[in-house]
Amino acid sequence: MLKKFFSMNRNFTQRLGFGLLTLMAAMTVLPIVAVVIYIISQGGSAISLEFLTGFPRDGMRQGGIMPAIVGTFYLTVGTAFFSVPLGVAAAIYLSEYAPDNWLTRIIRIAIINLSGIPSVVYGLFGLGLFVLFLKFGTSILSASLTLSIMTLPVIISTAEEALRAVPQSFRTVSISLGATRWQTIRRIVVPEALPGIITGVILGLERAAGETAPILFTGASFFLPRLPNSVFDATMALPYHLFVISTQVPEMPFQIQYGTALVLIAFVLGMNLIATVIRSRARARRQW
Amino acid sequence: METNLNDKIVIENFSLQYVDGTESLRNINLRIPRNAITVIFGPAGGGKSTLLRCLNRLNDPADVKTMNGRILIENENILDPKTDIIRLRRKVGMVFARPVVLPMSIRSNITYGLEVMGEKRRSKLNEAVERSLKQAALWEEVRARLDEPGVALSGGQQQRLCLARSLALEPEIILLDEPTSGLDPISTGKVEASLQELKKTYTIILVPHSVQQAARTADFAAFFLQGELVEFSEGKTLFTAPSDKRTEDYVTGRFG
Amino acid sequence: MSNPGNSTGTKSDLSWQEYIITRAIRAAGYSAVVFVALIFYFLLREGLPTLGEVSFSDLFALRWYPIENYFGILPLISGTVIVTLGAALIAVPFGIGTAIFISEIAPRWAREILKPLVELLGGLPSVVLGFLGILVLAPNLRILLNLPTGLTALAGSILLGAIALPTVVSVAEDALDTVPRSYREGAWALGATRWQTIWRVTLPAARSGVLTAVMLGIGRAIGETMTVMMVTGNAPVLAVTPGALFSPVRTMTATIAAEMGEVANGSVHYHTLFFIGMLLFIFSLVINVTASAVVFRSKKRAEKVLS
Numbered sequence: 039m040l041k042k043f044f045s046m047n048r049n050f051t052q053r054l055g056f057g058l059l060t061l062m063a064a065m066t067v068l069p070i071v072a073v074v075i076y077i078i079s080q081g082g083s084a085i086s087l088e089f090l091t092g093f094p095r096d097g098m099r100q101g102g103i104m105p106a107i108v109g110t111f112y113l114t115v116g117t118a119f120f121s122v123p124l125g126v127a128a129a130i131y132l133s134e135y136a137p138d139n140w141l142t143r144i145i146r147i148a149i150i151n152l153s154g155i156p157s158v159v160y161g162l163f164g165l166g167l168f169v170l171f172l173k174f175g176t177s178i179l180s181a182s183l184t185l186s187i188m189t190l191p192v193i194i195s196t197a198e199e200a201l202r203a204v205p206q207s208f209r210t211v212s213i214s215l216g217a218t219r220w221q222t223i224r225r226i227v228v229p230e231a232l233p234g235i236i237t238g239v240i241l242g243l244e245r246a247a248g249e250t251a252p253i254l255f256t257g258a259s260f261f262l263p264r265l266p267n268s269v270f271d272a273t274m275a276l277p278y279h280l281f282v283i284s285t286q287v288p289e290m291p292f293q294i295q296y297g298t299a300l301v302l303i304a305f306v307l308g309m310n311l312i313a314t315v316i317r318s319r320a321r322a323r324r325q326w
Numbered sequence: 327m328e329t330n331l332n333d334k335i336v337i338e339n340f341s342l343q344y345v346d347g348t349e350s351l352r353n354i355n356l357r358i359p360r361n362a363i364t365v366i367f368g369p370a371g372g373g374k375s376t377l378l379r380c381l382n383r384l385n386d387p388a389d390v391k392t393m394n395g396r397i398l399i400e401n402e403n404i405l406d407p408k409t410d411i412i413r414l415r416r417k418v419g420m421v422f423a424r425p426v427v428l429p430m431s432i433r434s435n436i437t438y439g440l441e442v443m444g445e446k447r448r449s450k451l452n453e454a455v456e457r458s459l460k461q462a463a464l465w466e467e468v469r470a471r472l473d474e475p476g477v478a479l480s481g482g483q484q485q486r487l488c489l490a491r492s493l494a495l496e497p498e499i500i501l502l503d504e505p506t507s508g509l510d511p512i513s514t515g516k517v518e519a520s521l522q523e524l525k526k527t528y529t530i531i532l533v534p535h536s537v538q539q540a541a542r543t544a545d546f547a548a549f550f551l552q553g554e555l556v557e558f559s560e561g562k563t564l565f566t567a568p569s570d571k572r573t574e575d576y577v578t579g580r581f582g
Numbered sequence: 583m584s585n586p587g588n589s590t591g592t593k594s595d596l597s598w599q600e601y602i603i604t605r606a607i608r609a610a611g612y613s614a615v616v617f618v619a620l621i622f623y624f625l626l627r628e629g630l631p632t633l634g635e636v637s638f639s640d641l642f643a644l645r646w647y648p649i650e651n652y653f654g655i656l657p658l659i660s661g662t663v664i665v666t667l668g669a670a671l672i673a674v675p676f677g678i679g680t681a682i683f684i685s686e687i688a689p690r691w692a693r694e695i696l697k698p699l700v701e702l703l704g705g706l707p708s709v710v711l712g713f714l715g716i717l718v719l720a721p722n723l724r725i726l727l728n729l730p731t732g733l734t735a736l737a738g739s740i741l742l743g744a745i746a747l748p749t750v751v752s753v754a755e756d757a758l759d760t761v762p763r764s765y766r767e768g769a770w771a772l773g774a775t776r777w778q779t780i781w782r783v784t785l786p787a788a789r790s791g792v793l794t795a796v797m798l799g800i801g802r803a804i805g806e807t808m809t810v811m812m813v814t815g816n817a818p819v820l821a822v823t824p825g826a827l828f829s830p831v832r833t834m835t836a837t838i839a840a841e842m843g844e845v846a847n848g849s850v851h852y853h854t855l856f857f858i859g860m861l862l863f864i865f866s867l868v869i870n871v872t873a874s875a876v877v878f879r880s881k882k883r884a885e886k887v888l889s
Contacts, residue, residue, distance in 0.1 A: 056777065062675070062683065063679065156862050159838075163624050220603050
């Protein structure tokens with residue numbers, strides 16, 4: 039009798055607990071969906087050819103956001119230019135060369151730290167080193183360099199994971215056939231890890247494309263009447279533009295604000311989607 | 327130690343200890359004759375694979391605690407730090423227990439070793455593909471689908487592909503570490519038949535996956551137990567009239 | 583299988599090309615250390631002069647009003663602390679709850695939907711959340727709680743909680759995943775319900791990983807800039823009571839972001855902003871080193887248990 043009571047009680051607790059956790063998961067996830075749907079519904083009507091290809095007019099209250107789109111594209115490419123070779127090489131070092139010693143542990147701690155440094159502190163650092171000390175000025179170059187250091191940890195850790203997933207036996211066989219270590223890496227390991235590396239790169243760049251704080255004082259421009267001419271020019275950028283039109287411009291039409299937010303999340307989530315597709319395709323095709 | 331023209335490999339006072347204390351070799355002296363199949367056998371953990379891996383320097387120095395003695399191939403000590411390891415590995419081919427087909431086509435698997443060596447001539451590469459696949463008794467089965475991925479082959483075919491891949495480099499010595507352990511009897515038979523053919527041109531060292539295979543294939547046989555060489559002699563002697571009690575016990579199946 | 587590549591270690595068998603590439607790769611590997619050192623150096627270089635320009639008691643004072651040379655950073659620190667605590671109160675229970683749900687309860691299909699959605703949240707630019715905070719969250723909070731303004735620490739906490747969530751969920755879920763299945767099966771075999779197993783076996787076994795998740799989530803919240811700058815109302819007043827949640831505050835990050843654009847390089851104000859950046863850097867350093875030390879220790883313990 040007592041036993042039966044307890045077991046009922048236990049089942050009741052479990053059901054209550056599971057229900058609670060389900061509710062929590064739903065409350066975590068549903069707002070995300072709601073946010074995306076809301077922005078699409080509010081901003082969708084703003085999207086037009088003029089909006090995507092035109093310059094802002096009338097104190098940004100009208101016209102398009104093309105310079106911000108182009109600027110974010112430039113910054114993303116600039117970031118990739120620095121962070122991809124460096125990040126992938128660092129990942130290769132950690133996965134293929136690094137001995138298990140204190141120095142490697144310090145490198146790993148440094149990478150963890152890089153990933154934890156607040157984005158605005160990256161902005162300060164970029165200001166101190168690139169803008170002022172190296173005299174690159176407030177420019178695409180300074181901003182790209184700042185963003186690329188910020189994205190390094192993402193690229194390094196995902197790329198390293200992808201490299202480590204390549205079976206050790208491939209390396210052993212390649213070495214036993216007289217290949218050098220670098221030949222093994224270049225011909226076998228990197229090609230096999232490529233989808234994973236690309237996924238990591240896109241996820242890193244996605245973060246860079248959506249960041250505002252690191253470019254505030256290193257390369258972002260409030261408003262430019264024309265596109266930047268060189269890497270030493272400042273540029274408009276989507277996230278900064280959204281910040282500007284939602285806090286600095288009075289009587290800003292909601293439609294343009296939501297439209298800008300929509301383009302920004304489309305840009306960022308589009309990259310995310312590409313990364314996801316590459317990853318799942320590679321997983322499906324993998325033969326080891 | 328006197329050199330015998332018939333010895334391809336001479337191992338002198340060779341000892342090795344791993345950092346983690348697993349499997350070590352103690353004071354091995356062994357002469358491996360050319361153009362014959364030498365079988366190295368014994369219970370697991372006896373140091374067979376370790377020895378094999380030393381012969382083309384595949385051991386990770388980070389795992390090795392101490393290594394003493396000499397291993398001479400054609401009178402050249404391959405443990406010498408000045409040894410060109412890349413050249414050594416081309417001269418000493420290796421086939422592993424599990425067939426590891428590189429993630430590329432059948433053809434590229436074979437030409438890989440030549441390409442990393444710098445060979446670019448198509449004619450040379452094609453020639454090597456055909457020759458080595460024939461030597462490994464795989465040519466007829468795959469000639470029509472050389473550009474398909476190597477992993478599409480069956481297990482037995484994959485292992486012969488791995489053998490062909492080593493042969494493409496025209497090595498002098500072929501090391502085989504339980505090459506048939508995962509194969510069915512028919513595939514095993516094919517591999518063993520190829521070996522009998524290959525020993526005319528190559529020096530073959532085989533770690534067999536069973537005593538039966540050892541007895542079937544051995545021209546010469548070395549029995550390893552717990553890191554020591556117990557007995558070495560011609561195959562027919564060792565398997566029919568072993569001189570050491572421990573060898574006899576193992577061969578007759580009393581332990582291991 | 584061992585890593586035989588190391589045996590190409592003698593120089594004579596490396597071609598010059600291989601030698602250069604290997605060197606370049608190693609240099610890239612060390613770069614992360616160089617960058618952390620450089621960042622710290624520049625923060626010190628630009629931030630330490632503050633200590634010569636502003637007296638210690640003025641720096642740790644209650645008034646931040648740079649135009650009149652008041653550089654008291656306590657209000658900013660209190661702003662960061664209260665917003666972060668509020669965010670933790672949201673992100674920790676919801677993050678761990680969601681992680682448990684994903685790893686222990688959810689059927690496969692739900693997991694396949696939930697994980698990308700959480701990742702999606704992690705990918706949303708913080709400026710977008712700040713933007714929605716201004717237009718949607720703050721007005722509703724104002725009406726709901728009958729406040730003079732919705733741009734408060736609470737708005738910041740809610741959004742920061744959302745930003746910290748993906749970190750907490752993914753790290754905690756990883757930790758739960760690494761708990762060996764045999765632990766759970768053992769508990770079930772002893773007659774425990776799944777619910778009891780989660781609370782008495784799985785969660786305790788993963789506790790160091792879950793702790794790491796909480797710490798990294800808090801680190802993420804402390805460092806977040808744009809969202810808090812946009813929705814917390816930016817009032818540098820000391821916030822120490824729970825009631826301060828319902829009034830405007832200003833965090834350290836938001837102060838740097840809002841003011842750095844307008845200061846003269848090399849001024850006291852400039853140096854002080856760098857000094858605040860230096861404090862943030864040290865916070866994140868401490869949090870991350872501790873978090874990784876926790877993970878490292880627990881890994882060692884797990885190895886011991888399993889071997």
